[in-house]
Each structure stands twice: as structure tokens, then as C-alpha cells.
Amino acid sequence: xxxxxxxxxxxxxxxxxxxxxxxxxxxxxxxxxxxxxxxxxxxxxxxxxxxxxxxxxxxxxxx
Numbered sequence: 001x002x003x004x005x006x007x008x009x010x011x012x013x014x015x016x017x018x019x020x021x022x023x024x025x026x027x028x029x030x031x032x033x034x035x036x037x038x039x040x041x042x043x044x045x046x047x048x049x050x051x052x053x054x055x056x057x058x059x060x061x062x063x
Contacts, residue, residue, distance in 0.1 A: 014052040018045055 022043040032038040 011053065015049060018043070018048050018052065021048075 022045055025041050025043050029040045029042075
């Protein structure tokens with residue numbers, strides 16, 4: 001039970017970190033909107049989260 005809770009909390013922590021990173025990328029896009037030749041960037045949240053969690057798929061358990 002405790003192991004499952006640790007796993008869930010790690011998932012949430014990784015998701016929050018990735019959301020913060022994406023927010024920073026989007027803020028940089030806005031800050032440079034008028035910069036000539038600036039190429040907007042983005043962070044693929046789903047693939048970044050899969051990479052951060054390692055396995056590529058999140059385990060589901062029946063409750």
C-alpha cells in the first residue's frame with residue numbers, strides 16, 4: 001500500500017515539474033513573440049511524462 005502511494009506521489013511530482021517546464025517554454029515564446037526569426041518551441045507533455053516515468057505506460061489497478 002505504501003509503495004503504491006509513493007508511486008502515485010512520484011507521478012504527481014513529475015507531472016507538476018513537467019507542467020512548470022512547459023509553462024516556462026510558453027512564457028519564452030510570448031516574451032520573444034516580436035523577435036525577428038524567433039522559432040516558437042513547445043514541450044510534448046505526454047511523451048515527456050512517459051520518459052520521466054520510465055516504463056512508457058502507467059500501471060492501472062482495479063479498485
